[in-house]
Amino acid sequence: MKDLYDEKLKSESKIFEALLEYAGACHVNNIINDLDAEANGEEVPYPEELSIKIRKMLRHHKRKEAVKKFFTSAKKVFPKVAVFFFVAFIGFTLAITTVSAFRARVFNLIIEIKKDYTDIKLKENSEPNASSSTSMVPANWENEYYLSYVPHGFKISKVESQEITKIIQYTNDKGDFIIFSQSSNENTDMMVDTENAVTQKIDVNGYEGILVQKNGLNTIVWRKDNNLFSLMSKIDKNELIKAANSIKLKK
Amino acid sequence: MLILFDTITDESQRKKVEDIYVNYSKDMFKVAYNILNDYQLAQDAVQSAFINIINYIEKISDYDCNKIxxxxxxxxxxxSINMYKQIKRQKNLFIEDADEFFHDDSEPFDEKLINGDIFRRVSEKVKELKTEYADIISLKYYYGYSNKDIANLLNITQDNVRIRLYRARQSLKNALYEYKGDVKI
Known part of the structure; x- marks a missing residue:
């Protein structure tokens, strides 16, 4: 009997709550009717400053929500992006260390044009090469390069042979000179003064080189195989390019 | 895509807040001013209300126009009523309502009261209830807000919400009993 009585109480409670809900709906309806009735009555002037304050509040809320959403989305996306970059980095590192062809492409000739000088770096490369013909070759010149063409009137006037660098200087009767240097070390750097100079990339026997013109002095620098070459002279640049293209290896 | 979808969802809610401001801010100011009789205080009340509306916009945005x-x-x-009471208390001018004589809430709701006439009686008696009581009955049982939500919306404590709800229920019960002519002692 007590259970039945408790059940009855629960049901009555539910009925009362339903009545309360109905009361709430009636009250809401009354509010709307009262507002509509008052709409025809006396107007209370709406202050403009309140409008400004609320618009400012809405803008602030909009910004706050946008920032919150951005960080929420970034939190979701960031781990995936991080994983992607990590995998890419590992893959790149593995490729560099294990695949020589890939490494060669990456470690190729790097030419940096900086503000007041051009730094030409010779980095890792490997290619065999050979050809020969004899002209204007210094004595005891073995396994070194020489110019097979120099403009008419030029002769060897000086030869310097150091451990890594070999230099041949050509001069004519007028005192003009051509300085040809070669360095056979894979980590050789050469500094060329390019401040206020005219520079252009050129092709020397299929290799990329750079021509620098400053104050009448022409300088060509290029690499071939493991060697770094340079030609410096005040002669016409086209003649100098022709000389550069004529280098051969004396075996 | 998810980011874009989230943005659209927020965009519609933001628009809802702006719609509320455009359509109802004048009603809100009028109501506040009629209670407080002070422009500045009425503005503060409206601003405070908007802050609470923005915080609950997710729930509010599904309602139809009249409900909002x-x-x-x-x-x-x-x-506004809370602000009014606070001001009066500060001026020692506010006198709390005397407690009404309430029936014990735990007693069962008289089933004899439940007949075909009940809805008309409820509809009539709710108009006679204190506005605060009718408001809180609507928030709790019609809009379905929790005590915590009601406290946040009205800037009152949850204890206050409980007390008001109790008084509101008792008040309506009382009114219905009086209508019927029954008074339980």
Whole structure:
């Protein structure tokens, strides 16, 4: 009997709550009717400053929500992006260390044009090469390069042979000179003064080189195989390019 | 895509807040001013109401126009009444309502009261209830807000919500009993 009585109480409670809900709906309806009735009555002037304050509040809320959403989305996306970059980095590192062809492409000739000088770096490369013909070759010149063409009137006037660098200087009767240097070390750097100079990339026997013109002095620098070459002279640049293209290896 | 979808969802809610401001801010200000009789205080009440509306916009955005209109009025009215009472208390001018004689809430709701006439009686008696009581009955049982939500919307404590709900229920019961002519001692 007590259970039945408790059940009855629960049901009555539910009925009362339903009545309360109905009361709430009636009250809401009354509010709307009262507002509509008052709409025809006396107007209370709406202050403009309140409008400004609320618009400012809405803008602030909009910004706050946008920032919150951005960080929420970034939190979701960031781990995936991080994983992607990590995998890419590992893959790149593995490729560099294990695949020589890939490494060669990456470690190729790097030419940096900086503000007041051009730094030409010779980095890792490997290619065999050979050809020969004899002209204007210094004595005891073995396994070194020489110019097979120099403009008419030029002769060897000086030869310097150091451990890594070999230099041949050509001069004519007028005192003009051509300085040809070669360095056979894979980590050789050469500094060329390019401040206020005219520079252009050129092709020397299929290799990329750079021509620098400053104050009448022409300088060509290029690499071939493991060697770094340079030609410096005040002669016409086209003649100098022709000389550069004529280098051969004396075996 | 998810980011874009989230943005669209927020965009519609932001638009809802702006719609509320455009359509109902004048009603809200009028209600607040009628209670507080002070421009500055009425503005503060409306601003405070908007802050609470923004915080609950996710729940509010699903309502139809009239439901939103009544809700924002309830919110700003109760905030204004609270502000009014606070000011009067500070001036020692506010006298709390004397406790009404209430029936014990745990006693069962008289089933004899339940007949075909009940809805008409409820509809009539709710008009006679204190506005605060009618408002809180609407928020709790019609809008379905929790005590915590009601406390946040009206800037009152949850204890206050419980007390008001108790008094509101008792008040309506009382009114229905009086209508019927039954008084339980």
């Amino acid at each position: 209109r009544a809700l924002v009025v309830i919110i700003v009215r109760n905030i």
